[in-house]
Amino acid sequence: AQRVTQPEKLLSVFKGAPVELKCNYSYSGSPELFWYVQYSRQRLQLLLRHISRESIKGFTADLNKGETSFHLKKPFAQEEDSAMYYCALLDYGQNFVFGPGTRLSVLP
Amino acid sequence: DTGVSQNPRHKITKRGQNVTFRCDPISEHNRLYWYRQTLGQGPEFLTYFQNEAQLEKSRLLSDRFSAERPKGSFSTLEIQRTEQGDSAMYLCASSLVLVGSSYNSPLHFGNGTRLTVT
Numbered sequence: 001a002q003r004v005t006q007p008e009k010l011l012s013v014f015k016g017a018p019v020e021l022k023c024n025y026s027y028s029g030s031p032e033l034f035w036y037v038q039y040s041r042q043r044l045q046l047l048l049r050h051i052s053r054e055s056i057k058g059f060t061a062d063l064n065k066g067e068t069s070f071h072l073k074k075p076f077a078q079e080e081d082s083a084m085y086y087c088a089l090l091d092y093g094q095n096f097v098f099g100p101g102t103r104l105s106v107l108p
Numbered sequence: 109d110t111g112v113s114q115n116p117r118h119k120i121t122k123r124g125q126n127v128t129f130r131c132d133p134i135s136e137h138n139r140l141y142w143y144r145q146t147l148g149q150g151p152e153f154l155t156y157f158q159n160e161a162q163l164e165k166s167r168l169l170s171d172r173f174s175a176e177r178p179k180g181s182f183s184t185l186e187i188q189r190t191e192q193g194d195s196a197m198y199l200c201a202s203s204l205v206l207v208g209s210s211y212n213s214p215l216h217f218g219n220g221t222r223l224t225v226t
Contacts, residue, residue: 004150006150009148032212034214036215043111043112043217043218043219043220044151044199044201044215044217045216045217046214046215046216049214086150086151088150088215090212094156094163094164094212095141095153095156095164096141096151096153096201096215097153098143098150098151098152099150100148100149100150101148101149101150
C-alpha cells in the first residue's frame with residue numbers, strides 16, 4: 001500500500017536558521033508528490049508540487065527516488081512559516097495520500 | 109470567494125443520531141474528495157467522485173457512511189447512527205482532472221466540518 005511518513009511531529013527552529021521537514025514515501029510507480037501547509041485557523045493549501053519545480057515562499061523540495069524522500073527545505077526560516085506541514089502523494093493519478101504532518105515552530 | 113465551501117462549520121450531535129454535511133466544490137472542478145482528520149493526524153481518505161460517479165471508497169469506511177454527488181456539483185456526506193469515534197474534522201476537497209490525460213490538479217480544500225458526537 002502507498003504510504004507517506006513524516007518522522008517528526010514537531011520541529012522547532014530559531015528565526016533565520018535553516019529548516020528541513022522530512023518526508024518519505026512508499027510507492028510502486030512513478031510518484032507525484034506535494035507539500036501542503038495549514039496556517040493557524042486557515043484551510044489546508046498547496047505549498048508546492050514536485051513536477052512544477054517551483055520555489056514557494058523560499059521553500060524547495062527535491063524528489064529523491066533512490067531514498068524515496070521528498071524533504072522540504074528552507075535556508076532561513078521566518079516566524080510566519082510556523083504552521084502544520086503535510087506531505088502528500090498522488091496515488092496512480094487518482095487519490096491523494098497524506099502523511100501525519102509536522103508542526104513547524106519558528107522561534108523569535 | 110469561489111473556493112470550496114463546506115456546511116455546517118460545526119456540528120454537535122448525540123450518539124445514535126444521523127448527520128449530513130454538504131460540500132460545494134470549485135465550480136469547474138470535476139473531482140470531489142472527502143477526508144477525515146483527527147487530532148495529530150493527517151487527512152485520511154474516505155471517498156471521491158468524478159462528476160457524479162463515486163469511483164473509490166476507503167475500506168476503512170463503515171457502512172454507516174454514505175456520500176452522494178447527484179448532479180456532479182455539490183456533494184453530501186451522511187453518517188448514520190453516529191458513534192463517539194466519528195468525532196473528527198471532515199474535509200472536502202476538489203480538483204480538476206483532464207480526461208484523456210494524466211493531469212490532476214492539486215487539491216483545493218474547504219474549511220471542514222467539525223463533528224462532535226456526545
